[in-house]
Amino acid sequence: MSLKSITIPIFSLLFLTFSATSMAEKIKSGNWDGLRKMMTAEEFEKTGLDNLSADELKLLDRWFLKFLAHDSQQMVKSDKKIQKLQNQGVKRHIVGHFSGWTGKTVFRLDNGEIWKQRLSSRYAVSLENPAVEIKKNLFGFYEMTILKTGRRVGVSRLK
Secondary structure: OOHHHHHHHHHHHHHHHOOHHHHHHHHOOOOOOOHHHHOOHHHHHHOOHHHOOHHHHHHHHHHHHHHHHHOHHHHHHHOHHHHHHHHOOEEEEEOOEEEEEOOOOEEEEOOOOEEEEOOOOOEEEEEEOOEEEEEEOOOOOEEEEEOOOOOEEEEEEOO
């Protein structure tokens, strides 16, 4: 199998098959470690990347890194499949003890993202590392839902 024969389909597979949880865990370091380390072993095998030689995988990693650096933002803006995925919620966890929000709350997530409360409302709860879902509402603003309680709050991303 040649690198050239998988270049086009690999982009679609990478964006559509990465599991959100595993990707979030791998991105924490902030460094590009290559596809083998970014994917689970099962994802790597299912995409057929385990059939590539070490040199082919190195070339694909280099190509993908260049794509991320130079062309991915344009693809995100114009590709309907990616836009559909972005409109779906993404599940994460708030790190540590969570006591709710007070109007100006900052939320630190397990993937390193930091979100702040966008709307002034209050909610009190006591949870440890609660699972949350973040997605855009009908107006294009982000909302965070605490999955255990179903409570939502408007948020905007800081980092």
